[in-house]
Amino acid sequence: KNVEKLRTAEQSDNMTACRLVLTEMEKHEDGWPFLKPVNFKQFPTYKKYIKNPMDFTTMKNKLRDSLYKTRGEFASDTRLVFNNCMIFNEDESDVGKAGHTMRKYFEQRWKDLLLSS
Numbered sequence: 154k155n156v157e158k159l160r161t162a163e164q165s166d167n168m169t170a171c172r173l174v175l176t177e178m179e180k181h182e183d184g185w186p187f188l189k190p191v192n193f194k195q196f197p198t199y200k201k202y203i204k205n206p207m208d209f210t211t212m213k214n215k216l217r218d219s220l221y222k223t224r225g226e227f228a229s230d231t232r233l234v235f236n237n238c239m240i241f242n243e244d245e246s247d248v249g250k251a252g253h254t255m256r257k258y259f260e261q262r263w264k265d266l267l268l269s270s
């Protein structure tokens with residue numbers, strides 16, 4: 154029983170760290186392109202190129218609904234956000250530059266929080 158409890162404690166620590174890094178990314182000056190799902194009306198070709206859209210609000214809802222079973226699943230969605238960004242945006246565009254900055258920020262914070270997916 155006790156082993157069961159310990160795993161749960163570790164698991165909740167992992168999710169707390171995920172919530173922390175997500176909050177920081179939402180507050181980051183360069184997080185603006187990723188706060189909400191890309192608007193398909195504003196960018197009609199987005200759905201054609203990006204098969205698995207992801208954004209910070211969707212991730213926040215998944216955390217709330219306990220849809221991440223491991224920290225690695227959370228890290229995978231975060232990397233999906235930035236990989237999608239690189240597919241759809243030129244590196245030197247404002248959104249493209251923001252994506253590179255946010256990816257760098259995330260990977261460093263992920264290390265800082267002693268998390269590796």
Ligand SMILES: Cn1cc(C(=O)NCCN)ccc1=O
Pocket residue numbers: 185186187191196237238241242248
């Ligand atoms: C992630 N991403 C965001 C945008 C965007 O313009 N977001 C701001 C909404 N106010 C455009 C392309 C893209 O890949």
